[in-house]
Amino acid sequence: MTRWRSFSSRAAAWLLITTVLLASCALADIPKTPGLSAGGSKKDKLKAEKLPPCKACTALVNSFRDGIRRTERSKHDGGDAAWEEERLGSYKTSELRLVEIQEALCQDVVRGEDQCHQLAEDYEAQIEVWWKNHQTTDPDLHRWLCVEQAAVCCPDGFYGPNCDPCPTCFGNGKCKGNGTRKGNGRCACEAGYAGENCDSCGAEHYEAFRDETKLLCSPCHRACATGGCTGAGPNACRVCRSGWLMDSGRGGCVDVDECITANPCTKQQFCVNNEGSYSCLECDKSCDGCSGDGPDLCDKCADGYELRDGMCTGTETQSAEDATEDKPQTDDDRTTDDEETPATVEEVQPNDEL
Template sequence: MHLCSAGPSALRQLLLLALLSIAVSAAPDKCSVCNRLTEAFEQGLQRTAKDNFGGGQHALGGEPPWQLGQQRNSPCGHTDEGKEEAVACHALLEQFEEPLEGWWFGDFRRDPGKSAAKAAAALRELLCVRTGGLCCQHGAFGPQCAACPVCGLRGHCDGNGTRAGSGRCTCDSGYRGELCDQCETGRYLATAEPLLCLACHPACGSAGCVDGPSESNCRDCATGYQPAEASGAADGRVSCIDVDECAATPGPCAGPNETCVNSPGSFACDCLPGFQRPAAGGDCQPAETAAGTDGDSAETGGDSAETGDDSAESSGESAETGGESAETGGESAETGGESAETATPAMDKEEL
């Protein structure tokens, strides 16, 4: 059965599927919530297009269809939880229930060939723009839904489709101009229709390049590059070549056992075969020595930990010695007690 022959339970199911997707993540901004609602409604249409919605219970378990406005089953959540998105969601449900059902049984069912995307666009126009006044049509912005400027394919109108924004063109990366129709410095115009700006060659400097990705189309040279001999054209085009820092005398790598390795626009000081630089830095050393140095550092750390253990052991012995002293004192006191006991019978004999 086609979607357009669906009954009330189908509408309620689609609403449930749509609102479940926005109940948690929806922002309190009403236009955003409304957009999410219509987008999720489109997804629901796509998912359920092959099902039969002629009647009976909906597909989400065996429970009765969800009823609009009843918080008990509402996917918006409970407003007493104090969540702004839940409050905004419930407000939209109450506001849109009647026009939504009118659209479902009217325009939507009268056009059985309409795609889910077109149906969702028509629903947004009805609910978010005309009925709710929450959003603008695409191509308009601000409280009065003024027309957006034409930002081309490489930018977008700030606030497009909303009741907010400045209406200025916000350009994509690599583009500039009031209408985003120019290339940023560091890029060149690859095609005009459609407008496409691509990055200049890395050899080109801050002034960018003329009209191509080659190092021969630069306006100036980047650090690590220099103009080639006899380069330079009437249009300011310069051909840039790599500077071989390793060919300089003296070379940039003066440390023992290291060599200079040139690379485009740069260089590196690498250790000779059989040598390596210690993890802590410094000169290149024989691989065994460098590895031993790193091991010694780890061993030193281990010795420190061992010394700490010895200190703890010494403290334990001191405590044990103290315990023995206390025990000796106890024995002395006990001996004194026995002496006093021995003297008592002697005194009794004299009295006799």
């Protein structure tokens, strides 16, 4: 009896170990879902993201506005127009419509969806008050809820805890904290503008227009290096960029012709001067050195070519080779060894004995 119990215990242990091993193998064979990791999917991370207070409230309001548009009902053709008007009018501000909107609230939010659902619960009472008592007289839900009730946003053009007015930034920048209860109200200038109120031009820009309310800054000419310019064109540069030289007589920057001063190209190339730079292009194949493009601008003719009528022209042998190289290949030229050797009768006749 004792021996039987010992055998049963060992059998039960082996059965348990086998079951665990089989389960582990089965789990290992299950394919992993793409995009999922120990930290969760990208979608889950976006849902759980925490937005700043004003942005979060704005996302909730935008979702509610989408719900209003989604639940709009137009009049039907025919029937009693007065009855339709009365019925639709009552639905517009009804609790039924509010419930329809709230059921889908925040489902369209990508970033901060979880936070949006929490805010919907926190502000549920305020939203119901606005829906019943204020949506006709005060239709701007964002101002009513986010600015006045929750006090997490400011109207556009205001910033900070007390919603102080933003500076104008001369129309060339944005007030830091604009529309929120955050920020210091300083101007963040657009590219090309500088100054506390964005009322001056930045580096490498010049003043193209100014009046009492507007400033327009334009970029300096590409010839100008760091140091900027006094106006448009290369003549207004204070310092010249590489590839340009300051003209001591006329002032301003003059393009350097590297093709003359440096001769930067190889023997089988010719130089083309560009504004502030240069390019090296290949000579014609008939040339042994050249000063430009074409067989008439060769320094001398390459092997197999001779000078005729001011142009390097191929000799008879070279002309034939060039013609062969330039001739497009046809189907007749694409013959194989099998096509060139006629097949014998024995090779093409079927074997009737098979």
